[in-house]
Amino acid sequence: MANLMQLLAISDLHLSQASNKDAILKMSDHGDDWLIIGGDISEKPELHEFLFKELNKRFGKIIWVPGNHDLWTEDARDQQIERGVDKYNLLVELSRSFGVITPEDPFVEWPEKLQDREGSLIIAPLFLLYDYSFRPKSVNRENIKDWVRQVHAECSDEFLLHPTPYESREQWCKARCDFSIDKLSDIPSTSTTVLINHWPLRLDLINLPRVPRFTPWCGTTITHDWHKKFRASVVISGHLHTRRTDFIDECRFEEVSLGYKRQWNPDLGIDYYLRQIMPL
Numbered sequence: 122m123a124n125l126m127q128l129l130a131i132s133d134l135h136l137s138q139a140s141n142k143d144a145i146l147k148m149s150d151h152g153d154d155w156l157i158i159g160g161d162i163s164e165k166p167e168l169h170e171f172l173f174k175e176l177n178k179r180f181g182k183i184i185w186v187p188g189n190h191d192l193w194t195e196d197a198r199d200q201q202i203e204r205g206v207d208k209y210n211l212l213v214e215l216s217r218s219f220g221v222i223t224p225e226d227p228f229v230e231w232p233e234k235l236q237d238r239e240g241s242l243i244i245a246p247l248f249l250l251y252d253y254s255f256r257p258k259s260v261n262r263e264n265i266k267d268w269v270r271q272v273h274a275e276c277s278d279e280f281l282l283h284p285t286p287y288e289s290r291e292q293w294c295k296a297r298c299d300f301s302i303d304k305l306s307d308i309p310s311t312s313t314t315v316l317i318n319h320w321p322l323r324l325d326l327i328n329l330p331r332v333p334r335f336t337p338w339c340g341t342t343i344t345h346d347w348h349k350k351f352r353a354s355v356v357i358s359g360h361l362h363t364r365r366t367d368f369i370d371e372c373r374f375e376e377v378s379l380g381y382k383r384q385w386n387p388d389l390g391i392d393y394y395l396r397q398i399m400p401l
């Protein structure tokens with residue numbers, strides 16, 4: 122019997138690190154399989170080009186969502202460099218030029234028949250950002266930085282991820298959630314989904330013992346029940362650099378980060394870190 126086509130996922134490749142970039146060149150040929158890239162490729166668009174060129178040789182289709190590092194503008198003093206929504210749009214156009222599916226494109230249907238259910242499976246890449254709502258009730262929005270600095274530094278997004286032309290990252294997040302709710306609501310009720318977002322959809326999926334107060338930069342409470350509301354079989358995220366699998370309400374939540382060079386073992390090869398999403 123022919124092997125079933127696979128849907129695979131990985132995130133947080135952080136290709137600015139030379140060893141991570143080298144690993145891409147050693148990746149196997151996966152034929153017609155599809156690959157989800159869950160954000161944090163690099164701050165540099167030229168590394169997105171490098172990645173998509175290499176992945177197009179090894180996969181049938183690539184699906185991409187942005188991470189916070191992708192959206193960073195490292196030298197904001199330079200008026201010529203895109204920031205905020207302009208940087209996102211630049212990456213969307215770059216991705217499309219390689220045939221990569223982005224959160225701005227129509228959702229795609231998984232072409233294989235599902236083994237355990239009727240109806241189609243819709244793959245939904247999302248860009249939702251965060252709004253600082255992942256924080257204790259006792260901490261006000263304006264006190265977050267003081268609360269965080271008691272234990273460790275705040276996220277570099279504060280200096281490098283510009284919300285332009287929105288006034289705040291919260292406003293941008295709200296607009297992204299509204300856009301995504303409209304799009305997800307159009308999926309027929311007979312379909313199940315694979316939801317993909319760089320940031321986790323729920324606070325209870327976050328466990329960061331070394332930086333416990335990093336949570337305000339990790340998502341939004343708006344998405345707490347989206348796995349039920351939008352009939353997800355699997356929810357894929359990255360950002361935390363803590364690879365794990367969780368089950369909530371019979372939905373599978375996959376954190377698929379590769380991470381910085383000390384967070385994975387090159388002896389295993391990068392193919393080891395491609396998480397199988399389908400077949401289930």
Ligand SMILES: [Fe+2]
Nearest residue numbers: 133161360362
């Ligand atoms: Fe990351």
Ligand SMILES: [Fe+2]
Nearest residue numbers: 161188189360
């Ligand atoms: Fe990230």
